[in-house]
Amino acid sequence: MAGRAFLCHHQGLVAITPFSSICRRNSFLTPYHFRRSPTAAPASISTSTCLRCSLGSEGENTNANKVEPFVLTTPLYYVNAPPHMGSAYTTIAADAIARFQRLLGKKVIFITGTDEHGEKIATAAEANGRSPREHCDTVSDAYRMLWKDLDIAYDKFIRTTDPRHEGIVEEFYSRVFNNGDIYRADYEGLYCINCEEYKDEKELLANNCCPMHLKPCALRKEDNYFFALSKYQKMLEEYFKSNPDFVKPAFRLNEVQGWIISGLRDFSISRSSVEWGIPVPTDDKQTIYVWFDALLGYVSALLDKDVQPSLEKAVGAGWPASLHLIGKDILRFHAVYWPAMLMSAGISPPKMVFGHGFLTKDGMKMGKTLGNTLEPKDLVDRFGSDAVRYFLLREIEFGNDGDFSEERFININNAHLANTIGNLLNRTLGLLKKICQSTLAIDSTTAAEGNTFKDTVANSVNKAKIHYENLSLSSACESVLEIGNAGNIYMDERAPWSRFKQGGSSYEAAAKDLVLILEAMRIIAVALSPVAPSLCLRIYAQLGFSKDEFEATTWSDTRWGGLKAGSVMAERKPVFARIESRKDGEEGIVEATEKMSKAKKKNRSQGLVQA
Numbered sequence: 255m256a257g258r259a260f261l262c263h264h265q266g267l268v269a270i271t272p273f274s275s276i277c278r279r280n281s282f283l284t285p286y287h288f289r290r291s292p293t294a295a296p297a298s299i300s301t302s303t304c305l306r307c308s309l310g311s312e313g314e315n316t317n318a319n320k321v322e323p324f325v326l327t328t329p330l331y332y333v334n335a336p337p338h339m340g341s342a343y344t345t346i347a348a349d350a351i352a353r354f355q356r357l358l359g360k361k362v363i364f365i366t367g368t369d370e371h372g373e374k375i376a377t378a379a380e381a382n383g384r385s386p387r388e389h390c391d392t393v394s395d396a397y398r399m400l401w402k403d404l405d406i407a408y409d410k411f412i413r414t415t416d417p418r419h420e421g422i423v424e425e426f427y428s429r430v431f432n433n434g435d436i437y438r439a440d441y442e443g444l445y446c447i448n449c450e451e452y453k454d455e456k457e458l459l460a461n462n463c464c465p466m467h468l469k470p471c472a473l474r475k476e477d478n479y480f481f482a483l484s485k486y487q488k489m490l491e492e493y494f495k496s497n498p499d500f501v502k503p504a505f506r507l508n509e510v511q512g513w514i515i516s517g518l519r520d521f522s523i524s525r526s527s528v529e530w531g532i533p534v535p536t537d538d539k540q541t542i543y544v545w546f547d548a549l550l551g552y553v554s555a556l557l558d559k560d561v562q563p564s565l566e567k568a569v570g571a572g573w574p575a576s577l578h579l580i581g582k583d584i585l586r587f588h589a590v591y592w593p594a595m596l597m598s599a600g601i602s603p604p605k606m607v608f609g610h611g612f613l614t615k616d617g618m619k620m621g622k623t624l625g626n627t628l629e630p631k632d633l634v635d636r637f638g639s640d641a642v643r644y645f646l647l648r649e650i651e652f653g654n655d656g657d658f659s660e661e662r663f664i665n666i667n668n669a670h671l672a673n674t675i676g677n678l679l680n681r682t683l684g685l686l687k688k689i690c691q692s693t694l695a696i697d698s699t700t701a702a703e704g705n706t707f708k709d710t711v712a713n714s715v716n717k718a719k720i721h722y723e724n725l726s727l728s729s730a731c732e733s734v735l736e737i738g739n740a741g742n743i744y745m746d747e748r749a750p751w752s753r754f755k756q757g758g759s760s761y762e763a764a765a766k767d768l769v770l771i772l773e774a775m776r777i778i779a780v781a782l783s784p785v786a787p788s789l790c791l792r793i794y795a796q797l798g799f800s801k802d803e804f805e806a807t808t809w810s811d812t813r814w815g816g817l818k819a820g821s822v823m824a825e826r827k828p829v830f831a832r833i834e835s836r837k838d839g840e841e842g843i844v845e846a847t848e849k850m851s852k853a854k855k856k857n858r859s860q861g862l863v864q865a
């Protein structure tokens with residue numbers, strides 16, 4: 255069993271109510287699946303005391319003097335299998351949001367990581383002939399490698415097997431326990447091992463199949479520790495009323511409120527049958543439920559490397575999170591269980607939970623358990639990170655489901671990135687070389703005097719900003735693309751390639767027009783950089799800027815006027831390679847990646863590759 259080191263930790267927890275007394279307190283309760291009936295919120299817990307971080311003066315003072323960071327999280331991915339396109343989807347979206355917030359000048363803490371405890375991990379490790387630890391190391395590495403390939407610039411990567419995190423979980427458990435919110439009871443119910451969750455019979459399909467994983471749930475009876483979620487019913491209702499933006503998109507808020515109103519039931523937070531987990535502080539025969547453990551990863555990730563870990567320090571380093579970005583499959587954990595757990599521990603709930611839709615294949619959620627996934631790595635190797643990132647964020651309305659379509663993948667990338675943006679840049683630079691030896695004849699500010707093109711660009715940039723702020727990532731892409739469309743129309747109308755031949759003022763006008771287009775391209779490179787950072791760096795480099803200059807850009811650089819007279823542009827090179835459509839009889843992207851995934855899975859099961 256993991257984490258024997260905890261014993262000494264527990265000895266330091268002086269203020270804990272003896273656990274046996276809690277068990278005794280509840281042992282007479284009548285069955286409601288388990289031996290306890292839901293109760294109202296205790297008088298001792300008021301919304302106001304729970305909703306502020308009540309972790310003591312150190313945390314509060316430190317916070318008061320600090321600029322509040324923008325703390326953004328992805329789910330901590332379960333390492334039962336390597337990452338896939340679905341995991342990439344959330345992480346790419348989070349990265350785009352983090353990059354946008356950094357452009358606004360915010361101090362961003364972008365947290366991602368891996369959830370590494372639980373029955374499913376132990377089973378997956380065994381199937382691969384590895385110890386759980388080796389298995390977690392391998393799969394967690396695979397996530398980090400993929401994030402590198404996809405240009406994911408996270409600030410913190412938390413693994414739930416990190417001993418520092420395990421200490422935080424114990425401390426948190428003790429707080430909740432001290433608040434009288436943990437009790438022991440028998441439980442009998444239908445368990446989905448893939449969700450790692452007991453299910454209500456009414457939410458299951460025929461043969462007690464989990465609707466998400468299409469696998470039958472098993473009847474289990476366990477003697478577990480429970481979290482008294484039902485005590486938080488009223489507080490959650492009030493919290494939702496006074497924080498209407500807590501869950502986004504709005505239609506998911508209704509769903510969550512529906513769950514709460516239909517009555518919250520306590521849930522079990524330990525497993526007696528699972529060894530691969532953090533032991534319950536007062537009972538080393540049980541381990542802490544993987545969700546109770548994993549959610550706390552968002553808090554422990556905030557700890558700085560060089561500090562002695564404590565809940566107080568972690569919370570003081572940036573909690574509450576500004577935004578949890580998750581798939582809709584785990585909304586209940588994040589929007590109901592998690593805030594209640596935090597309230598119990600006297601810690602503020604996160605500010606917002608955004609539950610996006612699913613990337614689907616043939617209408618079904620792509621997932622590790624169903625195995626109907628696409629390998630993002632193969633797509634990145636073939637088409638680059640920008641193509642994958644742009645497609646996912648532009649194609650799928652953020653919040654809704656969307657199918658991966660090869661045809662759309664090719665068409666959108668070719669039309670938008672290769673043609674509207676790449677080709678416009680390429681032909682403008684080509685003309686500039688011909689007309690002005692690749693040198694700008696005039697400042698872009700002067701070039702735009704009296705020209706409405708500049709206003710069109712400013713208008714689209716403003717729209718893009720609002721869309722990014724509202725997490726409407728597809729619309730943000732669309733607004734940036736409008737600049738490219740306007741640039742192409744302007745170029746075609748003005749035809750500088752023929753005007754410059756007329757000499758005199760026509761030549762000057764042509765030279766000026768090229769500056770206008772290139773300035774628009776520069777603005778595109780800043781405004782699209784959250785979505786397609788590598789592509790935008792290439793655009794910036796073609797405009798004569800260094801990597802450092804690109805990395806130092808802020809949203810204020812989307813204002814007109816960055817290009818100066820006399821600047822020399824780089825040699826033109828296509829910034830985005832067109833994706834060729836498959837010819838008759840050729841294998842498609844989806845088929846090819848599916849085949850590769852299958853081969854990898856087969857190799858894995860034969861122990862030929864690591865992850």
Ligand SMILES: Nc1ncnc2c1ncn2[C@@H]1O[C@H](COP(=O)(O)OP(=O)(O)OP(=O)(O)O)[C@@H](O)[C@H]1O
Binds near residue numbers: 449579613
């Ligand atoms: N098809 C998908 N579409 C969008 N996001 C997904 C998809 N699959 C996984 N995710 C992201 O990963 C999170 C779930 O992580 P997890 O590690 O449990 O992956 P999973 O593939 O859904 O696993 P499983 O199939 O075993 O349930 C989701 O909440 C979401 O953020």
